[in-house]
Amino acid sequence: MSRKVRLGTVSMILNNKLSGMEYYNNMVESAEQILTEAANEKPDLMVLPEYFAHAQLNYEMKRKMAERIPDSDAPLQAKMSELARKLNSNLVYGAVEVDGDKYYNVAVVLDRKGGYVGKYRKVHLYPGERAFFTPGDEFPVMDLDIGKLGVALCMDIHYPEMWTIMALNGADIVAHPAGWMDYTGNLCESLVNARAVDNQYYVITSHFVQVPYLSGKHPGHSRIVDPYGRTRADTSHLPGYAIATVDLDQLYEYWAKGDLKLEMPTLKECFLGMRRPELYGQICEKDEEKKWKLKNPIIYEKE
Incomplete structure (x- = not known):
C-alpha cells in the first residue's frame, strides 16, 4: 500500500524586544504570513510551535489571553480555524487553555475545514511552568x-514511555510543538531522531528561532523526521516553513528472511512486538528512594 502525504513544520522568530499584546499580535500575524506562503505547497498537515502567541507573555497576560478549548468564538481559535480552511490543511498549534481555575499548556488539533479535532495537555511541565x-x-491519538x-x-521529548504509548495506540505521526533552547546544538535533534526510530513513526517538530543563531538560543531547525531517523525537511536556523512528501506506509524494512520476514516486515513489528512489559513495572511505581540521585553533584553556579 501507499499513503503519501505532505507534512509541514514552521519556525517562528522569537523577538525578545516585544511583550504583551504587541508580541501576541506580532506572532499571530507571523503565523498567518508563513501559513499563507505554505499554502502554495499544498500541505496535508502543518505544525506551529508551543504556545506560539503566548511564549513571551507574563503570567498575568497569559491568564488574560487564555481561552476555553474548544470555543469557536475565542479569538485565537477562530483565527487558526480560518487559516486551516484557507490552507486546506490539518493544523496543530500551541496555546494556553483555561478550564475553571486551572491553566494548561496545550496543543490544539484542527482539520482541513478548521473544525476542532482535539487537544493535548502537556504532561511533563518544564520546572519553570509548574507555578x-x-x-x-492523557496521551490522545487523534x-x-x-x-x-x-x-x-x-x-515531553525526554520521556520515551509516552511516545511508546502513542505508538501502541496506532500513531502514524507525532507532532511536537516546542519552545526549545538547545545548549549543545544537537540535543533536541538526537532525541527526536531516537523517538522516531524507536517507535517507527514520523515526527514533526516545530521550534522558535533567534537570528543570528548561537548555541543557547532558540535554534529553529524545525524538522520532519522519518522512521529511519533521517531529516526529510528542515527550516535550518531560519524562520519559515519546511514541507516533505512522505509515505506513512514506508517504515524501516526489517532485513530478515522467510517466515520471520512475514512476522516482522518492518522494525515496527520488531520493536513494538518484542517488548517485555511484564518486566517494566518499576517504571510505574512511586520512586521513594530516588537511587538515581547524585549525592554530591558538581555545581559551578550556586545562585
Whole structure:
C-alpha cells in the first residue's frame, strides 16, 4: 500500500524586544504570513510551535489571553480555524487553555475545514511552568484524514514511555510543538531522531528561532523526521516553513528472511512486538528512594 502525504513544520522568530499584546499580535500575524506562503505547497498537515502567541507573555497576560478549548468564538481559535480552511490543511498549534481555575499548556488539533479535532495537555511541565500550569494526564491519538496523530510538547521529548504509548495506540505521526533552547546544538535533534526510530513513526517538530543563531538560543531547525531517523525537511536556523512528501506506509524494512520476514516486515513489528512489559513495572511505581540521585553533584553556579 501507499499513503503519501505532505507534512509541514514552521519556525517562528522569537523577538525578545516585544511583550504583551504587541508580541501576541506580532506572532499571530507571523503565523498567518508563513501559513499563507505554505499554502502554495499544498500541505496535508502543518505544525506551529508551543504556545506560539503566548511564549513571551507574563503570567498575568497569559491568564488574560487564555481561552476555553474548544470555543469557536475565542479569538485565537477562530483565527487558526480560518487559516486551516484557507490552507486546506490539518493544523496543530500551541496555546494556553483555561478550564475553571486551572491553566494548561496545550496543543490544539484542527482539520482541513478548521473544525476542532482535539487537544493535548502537556504532561511533563518544564520546572519553570509548574507555578502556573496544571499538568495533563492523557496521551490522545487523534484521527485525521491522513492517518492517526499523536501530540507531545517540548519537555515531553525526554520521556520515551509516552511516545511508546502513542505508538501502541496506532500513531502514524507525532507532532511536537516546542519552545526549545538547545545548549549543545544537537540535543533536541538526537532525541527526536531516537523517538522516531524507536517507535517507527514520523515526527514533526516545530521550534522558535533567534537570528543570528548561537548555541543557547532558540535554534529553529524545525524538522520532519522519518522512521529511519533521517531529516526529510528542515527550516535550518531560519524562520519559515519546511514541507516533505512522505509515505506513512514506508517504515524501516526489517532485513530478515522467510517466515520471520512475514512476522516482522518492518522494525515496527520488531520493536513494538518484542517488548517485555511484564518486566517494566518499576517504571510505574512511586520512586521513594530516588537511587538515581547524585549525592554530591558538581555545581559551578550556586545562585
